[in-house]
Amino acid sequence: MTHSSNNTAIDDSDRRSPDYPLPDWRQYLRFSQDHKVIGVQYMVTTFLFFLIGGLLAMLIRGELITPELNLVDRPLYNALFTLHGTVMIFLWIIPFNAGLANYLVPLMLGAKDMAFPLLNAIAFWIIPPAGILLMSSFFLPNGPAQTGWWSYPPISLQFPAGQPINGQLFWIVSLILLGISSIMGAVNFLTTIVWFRAPGMTFFRMPILVWSVLSAQLLQLINLPSLTGALILLMFDLSFGTNIFKPREGGDPILYQHLFWFYSHPAVYIMALPAFGIFAEVLPAFARNPLFGYRSLAIASLGIALVSIFVWAHHMFASATPDWMRIMFVVTSMLVAVPTGVKAFGWTATIWRGKLHLDTPMLFAMGGAAMFLFGGITGVMLASNSFDLHVNNTYFVVGHFHYIVFNTITMAIFAAIYFWFPKITGRMYTEGWGKLHFWLTFVGANLTFFPMHPLGLQGMVRRVASYPPEYQDWNVIASLGGFLLGVSILPFIANMIGSVLDGPRATNNPWEATGLEWTTTSPPPRENFAEIPQVIFPPYNYGNPRAYGEEPLTQTGEEVSNDENDE
Amino acid sequence: MTRFQSTSPHRDESPIDLERIRQKFPNWFQRFLPSGGGSHEDHHGKGMFGFTVFLLSESIVFFSFFLTYAALRLNTPDWLPPGISGPEPTTFVMINTVILLSSSVVIQLAERALSRHHHSRFRGLWLLTSLMGTYFLIGQGIEWSNLNFGLRTGLVGATFYILTGFHGLHVVAGVILQVIMLLRSFDRNNYNHGHFGVSATTLFWHFVDIIWVILFSLLYLW
Numbered sequence: 001m002t003h004s005s006n007n008t009a010i011d012d013s014d015r016r017s018p019d020y021p022l023p024d025w026r027q028y029l030r031f032s033q034d035h036k037v038i039g040v041q042y043m044v045t046t047f048l049f050f051l052i053g054g055l056l057a058m059l060i061r062g063e064l065i066t067p068e069l070n071l072v073d074r075p076l077y078n079a080l081f082t083l084h085g086t087v088m089i090f091l092w093i094i095p096f097n098a099g100l101a102n103y104l105v106p107l108m109l110g111a112k113d114m115a116f117p118l119l120n121a122i123a124f125w126i127i128p129p130a131g132i133l134l135m136s137s138f139f140l141p142n143g144p145a146q147t148g149w150w151s152y153p154p155i156s157l158q159f160p161a162g163q164p165i166n167g168q169l170f171w172i173v174s175l176i177l178l179g180i181s182s183i184m185g186a187v188n189f190l191t192t193i194v195w196f197r198a199p200g201m202t203f204f205r206m207p208i209l210v211w212s213v214l215s216a217q218l219l220q221l222i223n224l225p226s227l228t229g230a231l232i233l234l235m236f237d238l239s240f241g242t243n244i245f246k247p248r249e250g251g252d253p254i255l256y257q258h259l260f261w262f263y264s265h266p267a268v269y270i271m272a273l274p275a276f277g278i279f280a281e282v283l284p285a286f287a288r289n290p291l292f293g294y295r296s297l298a299i300a301s302l303g304i305a306l307v308s309i310f311v312w313a314h315h316m317f318a319s320a321t322p323d324w325m326r327i328m329f330v331v332t333s334m335l336v337a338v339p340t341g342v343k344a345f346g347w348t349a350t351i352w353r354g355k356l357h358l359d360t361p362m363l364f365a366m367g368g369a370a371m372f373l374f375g376g377i378t379g380v381m382l383a384s385n386s387f388d389l390h391v392n393n394t395y396f397v398v399g400h401f402h403y404i405v406f407n408t409i410t411m412a413i414f415a416a417i418y419f420w421f422p423k424i425t426g427r428m429y430t431e432g433w434g435k436l437h438f439w440l441t442f443v444g445a446n447l448t449f450f451p452m453h454p455l456g457l458q459g460m461v462r463r464v465a466s467y468p469p470e471y472q473d474w475n476v477i478a479s480l481g482g483f484l485l486g487v488s489i490l491p492f493i494a495n496m497i498g499s500v501l502d503g504p505r506a507t508n509n510p511w512e513a514t515g516l517e518w519t520t521t522s523p524p525p526r527e528n529f530a531e532i533p534q535v536i537f538p539p540y541n542y543g544n545p546r547a548y549g550e551e552p553l554t555q556t557g558e559e560v561s562n563d564e565n566d567e
Numbered sequence: 568m569t570r571f572q573s574t575s576p577h578r579d580e581s582p583i584d585l586e587r588i589r590q591k592f593p594n595w596f597q598r599f600l601p602s603g604g605g606s607h608e609d610h611h612g613k614g615m616f617g618f619t620v621f622l623l624s625e626s627i628v629f630f631s632f633f634l635t636y637a638a639l640r641l642n643t644p645d646w647l648p649p650g651i652s653g654p655e656p657t658t659f660v661m662i663n664t665v666i667l668l669s670s671s672v673v674i675q676l677a678e679r680a681l682s683r684h685h686h687s688r689f690r691g692l693w694l695l696t697s698l699m700g701t702y703f704l705i706g707q708g709i710e711w712s713n714l715n716f717g718l719r720t721g722l723v724g725a726t727f728y729i730l731t732g733f734h735g736l737h738v739v740a741g742v743i744l745q746v747i748m749l750l751r752s753f754d755r756n757n758y759n760h761g762h763f764g765v766s767a768t769t770l771f772w773h774f775v776d777i778i779w780v781i782l783f784s785l786l787y788l789w
Contacts, residue, residue, distance in 0.1 A: 115613050183624055191617040221624040229631030233729065242718060242725035244635065250722055255638055259631055 022426050023523055031125065033117035034526060035102050038124050040424065042099020043417075045124075046092050049131055053087035054486060056080050061448075061482035064475050069466040077465040078146035079167070083134065085149035086171065089267065090178050091131045093409055097274040098185045099124075100416055101213040103424065105189060107517035107524060108207050110198025110533040115191035123184035130177035137170040145171035148463060150260060153245035153253045157237050164239060172235045179228045186220040189213055198516070200535035204295060207515055207539050211298045212277030215305035216270045222309060223266040230259035257319055261312035269308045272404060273301060275412035276343050279365050282415050283347050284540045285513035286362035287354030291540040293346045300346075303339035311336060317385050318392045326385050333383035340376060344369070359511075360434030361419035367442050368411030375403030378453065393463075396456025402449040411441070414492070421499070422506030426523045429503060433495035440488030447481025512548045514541055614763040615770070622774050629778050632733065636726045636785060648721045654714065656787040663706040664783055667738075670699035671776045674745075678769045681752075681762055690752055693765075696772070697745040700738055707735055727786055734782055737775050744768040 027037055028044070060080050063071040072080065102120065106113055114120045137144035144167040147156040156168055193214050197206070206214075234256065236242045243249035245256045284291045291297065313321055313329040321329075347369050356362065378400040382388050391397060414437070421429050451474035460471045467475070509518040514537070520529050541547035640646055647653050654660075677692035711731075716724045748765050751757045758765070 116617060183621070186624070187617045187621045190620050191613050195613045195616065221620060222627065225624055225627035226631040229628045229635070232628075232733075233632075233635065236718075236725065236729060240718060242729070243722060244639065244725055250643055252639060252642060255635055259635070262631075 031121055033113075033121050035106050035114045035117065035120060036424075036524065036528075038120050039099045039101075039103030041124055042095055042102060042127070045128055045131075046096040046099060049087050049091035050096075051489070052135070053084050053092055054489065056084040056087065058482055058486050060084060061479040063465055064467075065479040067467050067469045067472050067475075072465070074465055075143055075146055078148075078463070079138070079144040081463055082145050082148050082151075082171075086134065086145075086175070087131075088405065089149060089271070090175060091127070091134070093271045093405060093413070094182065094267070095127055095178075096413055097213075097216070097271065098182070100278075100413075100420075101189060101209075101217075101274060102185075104420065104517060105192060105210055105213055106196065107423075107520070107528055108210050108515060109193065109196055110201055110516045110529060110535065111192065111196035112527045112529075112532075114188050115196055116188050119184050120188050123181045123188070126177055126181040126184075130174045130181070133170055133177070134174040137167040140165065140167055140170070143167055150257075150264070151234065152260075153234060153237065153251075153256050154247060156234065157246060166238075168238055169235065172231050172238070176228060176231050176235075179224055179231075182220050182224055186217040186224075189217040190221065198533050198535055201516075204298065205535055205537075205539055206298075207277075208280035208291065208294070208297050208301070209274065209277030211301045212273040212280075215301040216273040218302075219266045219270050219273075219305050219308065223263045226259050227263035230256055230263075233259075254316070254319055257316050258312070261315045265312040265315060266305075266308045268401070268404065269304055271409050273304065275368065275409040276301070278412040278416045278419075279347050279369050280343075280350075281513075281515070282361050282365040282419050283350045283369070284542055285419075285511050286357045286359060286365075287351040288357075288542055289350050289352075289354040290542045291346065292349035292352075293342070294538070294540060296342050297346045300339035300342040304336060304343075307332060307336045307339065314383055314388070317388050330383060330385050334380060337376065337380050337383075344373060344376070359418075360429070360431060360438055361415045361511075363435065363438040364411050364415035364418065364441075367438065368408050368415060371403055371407035371411065371445070375400060375408055378403065391456050393461050394456035395452040395460050395462055398462050399449050399452030399456060402452065407445045407449060411445075414438075414441070417496075419511070420517075421496075422510045423517060423522050423524070425500050425503070426506055426521075427499055427503030428506050428510065429499040430495050433491045433498075437488060437492045437495065440484060440491070444481050444484035444488050448478050448485055449481075451475070451478040451481075509548060514539065514547045518548065611761040611763045611766065615766060618767045618770060622770065626774070626778070629733070629781075632726075632730055633781065633785060636730060639722050639726065640789070643722055646723055648716075648723070651716045651720060651723065653716075653723055654727055654787050656783075659706065660710060660787060663703055663710070664779070666699050666706075667703040667779055668776055670696045670703075671773055673699065674769050674772050678762075678765055681758060681765055686752060686755065686758075690749060693745060693749050693752070697742050697749070700742040700745065700772075704735065704738055704742070707731065707738075730782055730786065734775070734778055737771075737778070741768065741772050741775050744771065 023037075027034075028041055030037075032038060032041075059072065060077070063069070063077060063080075069077075102114065105111075134144075142163065145151060145156070147168070151168065151171065193206070193210060197203075233242075233244050237245050237251070243251045245251045245253045247253055280291055280297060311329060311333045313325055314333040317326055317329075351366070378396070382391070382397065382400055418429060418434055421427075455471055455474045455478075458471065460467055506522045508520065508522050510522075511518075516529075516533055516535070517524075519533065537544065537547045673692055674696040677689050677696060680686075680689040680692060711728075714727075716727075718724050718728045744764075745768055748768055751764065
């Protein structure tokens, strides 16, 4: 295999004439320790799980298109929404973001690789077995877990038939494995960001995506262990006959809810923060403006992470939570809107009076940021205790978080895929198919998730397979929108496969974007950079053509830093 | 310019210069603090940083167990079911505890011996540590078999066995790491260029001891 030795021969003169060798596809099937290979492995694997989760969602919408129960039976319906939620959160968004960060963070920092390459590879290779384990529970005699992605006891302990091998146990073991993988990744990211920055890459020169990854991974480290602890205790209750969460035997099921949400609310920010980082990368590049308020956005990332540690009990307003605690958590939950508002303001001010280039990544970023406004506002509504009790357990909540997890985060993920596609594959995607994908997704997402808000306000509860006929109109719209979303992924897949095989070769910096990852070849060589770069510019220096133009960003000459430009 | 000169290549124009703050601390403490950026070749530094981060994260699993235990105990009027005495701090348990805690001192001396290239002294102290760890595990097994309650005896049984069992797994992991490091030390060249594995095992052992102190106070003394 001479490929890697070819990779080290970089000639800076061919920056504009890409005949640089493309990666060999077989390396993606191997146990590789290259962060770029691992990043692609993460992204492709999680995309396959995204397709599975989407298929489950379309079955759910197929059942809900009529008020009666006619497509699936109730246990299967329960299993569908349980696995849909689990797959989308733990096997799509969180590991996809980890994969994207895996690819980009070392490049953005000017490092050769992640801090612990072997640990990185192990963290990835835990994910496929854990996902297959979860999926295999469909073949168990009693089917998969049926208690939603929360798996609250005592319902989750009442699995039928009392068999020792059951879907709930598979769910628990799979989530513990995925948690171990996430912790390995988080240790690696934190060490990489703190230790592996290139000379001149100070903390306040890191791209916002790196700040977001740092904040999200800190949340993983602080909060994820509490879910692991809760799952271990739940497993003892389920399989070894202890009574920790069993109310009839003196146990306390509310305790599980606290431990669960102490992780699972920050999990939303673990998913959303990288999406915010993606917006901060894409919007300046296509608006040709420096990012507005760089330092505020960097600090707001940490601020969101910090505040979100103290908001978990707003998921438990209806769980007999004492009044003083509810008031406290209303205040902290609303406080999250402040750093988040700083972010949204920064994005808006970035594109304000910019020279907008509406390429596919920009469309997805602008669409995602705009719909985040809607999802964020319903989020503040839900943070209010009195309103939350009114819509508790209804489709309003489902609509709210799908506006975040799909219309914001998944849109941001698509923006990122299109934006860094030339860097990762060395080829350009087809713009027309990309735009078609965007418009189908944008229309489909709003058709699917907007009707959930009026439905919830009218009182339709979630997680039911049949409902009163007066709710049918909005449900038909949502279901048709859901099928449109299913169709919208087809041009994406066609575009990706076709472009990887036969797209035109990409230059090193097709978007004329700033950032160290655009100064190396597309795709980057094994060690990322011919020599360790020296950073002399502040980030998002779009006012200065030398930061993204013909002249390389990294020079060792007597350059004076012009940090003042972005303040 | 000279006023802010630091040895790190990351002289930061930002108001927070982590490297400058870090250098104000004593040397032994500095390696646990985020550096202003280490070099790729500093395997010991990045390894200890990552391992410390991991242990802080791991401690939160224990913390969630401690909170569960405290919350259940405070909210349960009859913590001990009738006829059950609960775990008692007997002389046997106290000796076990003292053995485990003093092994922390021994392992620290062992690491220091290795830093000074006293390889045989290191091996002796290191072997002593793993023997003390093994003694603790055997003692814990005897303690488990002599108790008059089981895993399913109310909340007291469940929490006692899960907490001590989870801690015991960490002691087992620590002893396995110690054996691996001991075997590696017989090839002298292994520790010529730093000894991250030994330092990490030492830190892990201290972590296991601190957890035991909290666990012991909660389970036996409360």
